[in-house]
Amino acid sequence: MIIISTPVRKNKQQAEMRAAILQSARVLLAHNGIEHLSIRKVAQQIDYSPAIVYHYFNNKEEIIDALLEEDYEKIVEAVKTTAEYHSKKDFKNGIVAYIRLVTDMGAFYKNVMISDSPRILQRTSVLHKGAAQERPALEALCSDLRVCPAFANQSDADIELAAQIIWSTLFGLATRIIIEDVDKDQKERLAEQAAELILKMIR
DSSP states (O other), X not given: OXXXXXXXXXXXXXXXXXXXXXXXXXXXXXXXXXXXXXXXXXXXXXXXXXXXXXXXXXXXXXXXXXXXXXXXXXXXXXXXXXXXXXOHHHHHHHHHHHXXXXXXXXXXXXXXXXXXXXXXXXXXXXXXXTHHHHOHHHHHHHHHHHTSGGGTXXXXXXXXXXXXXXXXXXXXXXXXXXXXXXXXXXXXXXXXXXXHHHHHHHO
């Protein structure tokens, strides 16, 4: 019989509560948008008092930050599947993986990424000069482009611009897929075709 010590059990319970708070906030954000998120609503969603939520997060902005950090790590990993540019297939698979991932996030992704909240933009803006130095996912895309023949003689600034345009194109496609609730088969076709078109442009 394995006996779990009190500190271990307490840590497990705290981790579970924190996860429940974040999941509640994710659902609320997906349905109602960032502007309608509040500690009170998160607490109601999990049937606890607001004081419990405040024990883990000082305000709703900290909750949003935690959610963004969770999801951004997933996005970086998806994009990094192209970071070692072994073949066109690797690059294509990375683009398709990115579209699958963010569209599976659904309304939460859409509501966060179209938000003009200064707090959110600190984490989501990608179109300013030097953005690749701040956004690992964008830098991974720049790394891919640097080894493409079409960009062999391009400056880092021009490569960053190309990466920003590619990202914006994929973001627009992913957002429309979410908004229009595109079925799985069509989503796959769109993702595959988008990857093919981008490959043709950068060859």
